[in-house]
Amino acid sequence: MKSFLYFLTLSVTLLFASDATANRPDIKVMAYNIQQLPSIAGDWDQQQRAAHLPGAIRALEEQPDVIIFSEVINDYADNAINDLGDVYPYRTPILGQVCSGGDWDSIQGDCSNAFTVVRGGVVIASKHPITQQHAYVFHSSLFGSADYQANKGAVYAEIDINGNRFHLVGTHLQATHDESADQEHMIRMNQLDEINDWLEQFTISTSEPLIFGGDFNVDFNQTVQVNDMLQHAEANLWYQFDGIGSYPEDNWMARSSNYHYGYDMCYNDTLDYVMTHKAHLQPTQPAEQTVLPLKATQAWYWSYLYGRWPLCSGTYYHNGYTRDLSDHYPVQATFSY
Numbered sequence: 001m002k003s004f005l006y007f008l009t010l011s012v013t014l015l016f017a018s019d020a021t022a023n024r025p026d027i028k029v030m031a032y033n034i035q036q037l038p039s040i041a042g043d044w045d046q047q048q049r050a051a052h053l054p055g056a057i058r059a060l061e062e063q064p065d066v067i068i069f070s071e072v073i074n075d076y077a078d079n080a081i082n083d084l085g086d087v088y089p090y091r092t093p094i095l096g097q098v099c100s101g102g103d104w105d106s107i108q109g110d111c112s113n114a115f116t117v118v119r120g121g122v123v124i125a126s127k128h129p130i131t132q133q134h135a136y137v138f139h140s141s142l143f144g145s146a147d148y149q150a151n152k153g154a155v156y157a158e159i160d161i162n163g164n165r166f167h168l169v170g171t172h173l174q175a176t177h178d179e180s181a182d183q184e185h186m187i188r189m190n191q192l193d194e195i196n197d198w199l200e201q202f203t204i205s206t207s208e209p210l211i212f213g214g215d216f217n218v219d220f221n222q223t224v225q226v227n228d229m230l231q232h233a234e235a236n237l238w239y240q241f242d243g244i245g246s247y248p249e250d251n252w253m254a255r256s257s258n259y260h261y262g263y264d265m266c267y268n269d270t271l272d273y274v275m276t277h278k279a280h281l282q283p284t285q286p287a288e289q290t291v292l293p294l295k296a297t298q299a300w301y302w303s304y305l306y307g308r309w310p311l312c313s314g315t316y317y318h319n320g321y322t323r324d325l326s327d328h329y330p331v332q333a334t335f336s337y
Contacts, residue, residue, distance in 0.1 A: 024164045024337040030064040030292070031213035031272050032330035033172070033246075035253060036077030038118050041146075042260075044253070045302045049325050050076035052296035054083040056325055059297050063087055064332055066126045066159065068170035068213040068274075071326075073121040073150075081125055088125035090159075092133045096120030096151025099137075108198065109137035111151050120151040122170045122214065131165075132158035136198045140174070140190035142183065147174050154195045154214075156202065167204050167280070171195060171214040185225055188217060192232035209335060210277035215328065220245065220270040230275075237275040238286040238333070246272040246291050246331050249312055252305060253327040259309070266312035274333045287333040294330055295323040 034053060036046055057063060072078060072094050081091060093102050096119045099111035120137060124130070137153035154171040173188040195212075204210055218229045220241055230237060247254055249268035258265050274289055276282060299321040306320035 025161050026334055026336045027066065027161065027166055027209070027211075028062070028064040028332060028334045029066045029068065029168065029211055029213055029274050030330050030332040031068045031070070031170070031215070031274050032294075033070045033215040033272060033326060033328040034072065034077060035326040035328065036071050036074050036121075038073050040118075043304070044256070045304070046074055047076050048300050048302065049253075050074075050080040052298070052300065052323075053077075053080045053325055055298075056294055056296050057084060058087060060294075063127070065128060065161070066124060066168055067330075068155075068168065069121075069123045069125065070170070070172040070215045071121045072123045073119045081123060084125065088127055090128065090130045091125040092123055092130065092155050092157055093135075094119050095122040095135050095153055095155050096137055099151075103133070104135050105132055107135045107137075109135075109153055109194075110139045111135075111137040111153075116149055118150045120153050120172065122153070122155045122172055124155050124157045124168055124170050126157070126159050128159050128161045130157045131160050132156070132202075134202070136195070138191050138194055140187050140194060142174055142177070142187055145175070145177055145184075154198070156199065165205075165208050167208060167210040169195065169199070169210070169212050171212070171216070173215065173217045175217050185218075185228070189228055189232045192229065196232075196234060204280065206280050208281055209283075209337065210280040211274065211335065212277060213272075213274040215272050217271050218273075229273075233275070234278050235275040236278050236282070237273055237289065239270070239273070239289040241270060242291075244268065244291055244293060244329070245270040246329050247327065248291075248293070248329055251327060251329065252318075252322045252324045254324075255309065255311065256304060257327045265310060270331070272328060272331045274331055276335065281337060283335045283337060285336060287335045289331050289333045292330050292332055294325060296325055297323075299323045
């Protein structure tokens with residue numbers, strides 16, 4: 001495993017920024033699945049968690065330049081991102097909320113207006129002007145899964161920072177459901193192929209950065225699957241698991257979800273990534289991805305948490321108060337050119 005991590009870190013060390021890009025500023029990019037599902041998915045305390053989200057992001061010691069949000073599927077989440085307009089005055093619409101118009105420069109793919117299909121939920125928010133914004137909805141999806149009833153796909157945003165162009169792609173790939181894991185992995189790889197095929201039409205200069213971020217639903221401890229992800233995304237990733245994943249065991253929203261669906265209560269892994277497309281401008285040093293255990297600044301009460309819980313460490317009595325905003329923690333990386 002260690003040699004695999006070194007390979008990820010060193011795979012493109014010979015690719016450096018040229019003198020022409022010497023004045024290109026750094027960019028810090030965060031990917032954050034905020035678990036804001038529609039009401040049909042059940043009561044996951046969506047309203048209270050969304051209300052505490054802006055304050056938690058404002059309280060960060062250093063806010064990222066760009067946040068790639070996923071699971072922005074209800075109006076609570078949409079309002080929370082709008083509330084951050086003082087920090088992030090530029091944002092894309094929500095992927096899959098509409099299938100034409102809606103302030104997008106283009107919408108392509110298999111988008112559905114059916115009332116049974118929910119939003120894809122990806123939004124890119126930026127401190128800097130967004131000069132292009134395009135949406136794509138996947139053709140590949142597992143029939144019969146919850147994802148089949150969502151306009152999941154990708155968002156492409158071109159961002160201008162002091163005259164320098166950065167290209168960001170946010171996505172949320174097919175989730176895994178029980179015994180169909182191998183089938184869903186193949187669908188995720190097909191979705192990555194769709195993204196790269198879609199991006200070709202924008203003729204993005206290889207002398208400019210192209211950064212991918214989002215919930216890729218690929219477990220970092222599955223080395224073969226991670227290698228597949230990097231191959232199909234044509235991407236470079238610098239990341240070393242340090243004991244806490246982006247889907248963490250110590251998070252009460254993750255614990256609640258695992259308990260409700262009968263999943264492993266000890267699960268602690270990374271599903272979210274920020275990485276760079278290998279055909280485009282590479283950072284001058286490895287852009288190490290980190291997991292940020294983001295929590296609200298104040299606790300609130302959610303009745304579902306009250307009582308005894310069978311945790312990985314043993315039975316625990318919970319008083320019902322929490323500061324956990326989502327079943328995911330955000331990941332982030334700083335790219336220097």
